[in-house]
Amino acid sequence: MALTFATWNINSIRVRSGLVKGWLDRNPDCTLLGLQEVKCEDGQFPEIFAQAGLHTALVGQKGYNGVAFISRRALEITCRALPGFEDPAARYIEAELEGIRFGNLYLPNGNSGGEAGYATKLAFFAALRRRALAFLQAGQPFVFMGDFNVCPTDADCAPNALEAYDALKRPQTREAFRRLLWVGLTDAWRALHPDGRAYTFWDYQGASFARDSGLRIDLVLLSPQLADRLVSVHIDRDERALERPSDHVPVSATLNWP
Secondary structure (H helix, E strand, C coil), rough: CEEEEEEEEECCCCHHHHHHHHHHHHHHCCCEEEEECHHHHHHHHHHHHHHHCEEEECCCCCCCCCEEEECCCEEEECCCCCCCCCCCCCCCCCCCEEEEEEEEEEEHHHHCCHHHHHHHHHHHHHHHHHHHHHHHHHCCCCCEEECCCCCHHHHCCCCCCCCCCCCCCCCHHHHHHHHHHHCCEHHHHHCCCCCCCCCCECCCCCCCCCCCCCEEEEEECHHHHHHHEEEEEEECCHHHCCCCEEEEEEEEEEEEEC
């Protein structure tokens, strides 16, 4: 039996609800979609999804951040904030579906707010690692998916797409990401595509998409039980070419589950 889910930084759900609905219509096998940067408060999520019989859950914030789920099946929301992360920004929502915990996250960028802003980024990584360890100790299958705001290696960043000391590829950022992976998680894309370049984000400026000057920062991380069940991963690059797109595209994964 297959279970497909996806992550997408949509960069305003109210602007792009039609794009999301169209993508879901074209991908009927996707059971669960995690969105980031929805940029709306609770109660402002577009009704088009509920009207179509879909289930939605939102941790919203006015004008910034915000994470949400859209699901074809009923969800049990287990957390509306990342345990142990004290910043109040709307950056994490967690749900249980088919015995799997799905943590949908929008990790801080780290380039604003000086060193305090960067410290917040590292604090999120540390809290996410603690959450992973708690799941692993409990034997709970889980997925972390979302906009991690990290290029794990140089292969995940087009040449000259970022300044040398950008927070998305600073050594401390990559170290924090590796510390998260090394508890026993698998980067789904790299598990099936260990070599080569593939991007999930292209800046709106400088004809980045036309030049393919992108970043791979939207990730799906799998716990050991799920890594063994991974069937496929897809980056839907075509979404970036549509009218008024997000600067990110969907990343979907399919598991042989249960």
